[in-house]
Amino acid sequence: MKFRISKEALLDGLQKVQHVVSTRTTLPILSNVLLVARNGRIQFTTTDLDVGITGSVEAQIDKEGATTLPARRLVNIVRELPASEVEISVDAKNVASIQSGPSFFKIIGLSQDEFPPLPDFDGAKEFRIPQVMLRDGLRKTSYSISTDETRYVLNGLCTSFREAKMTLVATDGRRLSMVEND
Incomplete structure (x- = not known):
């Protein structure tokens, strides 16, 4: 996998999904973000097995692929990068090379196959x-x-x-609140 993206777009995409990442977990994969590069977009996915979130941003994809990288470490690195464009390439062993201007970092990730899949919502009803x-x-x-x-x-x-x-309803066992809107 190899792609180029602006620092701002990468940081924006990562920050939107990083809040779901577990800080204390028994499964190391849950502290990672799944990166999928295809069709001119980078898709970011995180989960803590209760909540999952996916977002995507446009990028210049040189080679399609997917990997998982430690989310918090990746955000901290991207935040401190000096240049406005970032190039990320991932080898077959899931080692990511991040280059931006004179800065160069390597992060060891995990295989995308270890990342728990999010539920499929095909056939779900949508509303606005x-x-x-x-x-x-x-x-x-x-x-x-x-x-x-x-x-x-x-x-x-x-x-x-x-x-x-x-209709929205909540209770704590003593009080109950309900709101209905048309």
């Missing part, structure tokens, strides 16, 4: 709602979400989108 409506609904219900780890089922928000109506 105004950002203001979702934000207001979350503000009016999120205070009722339980923070008690022993009651795991109450640590979230129930969302329903039926008959052109959005």
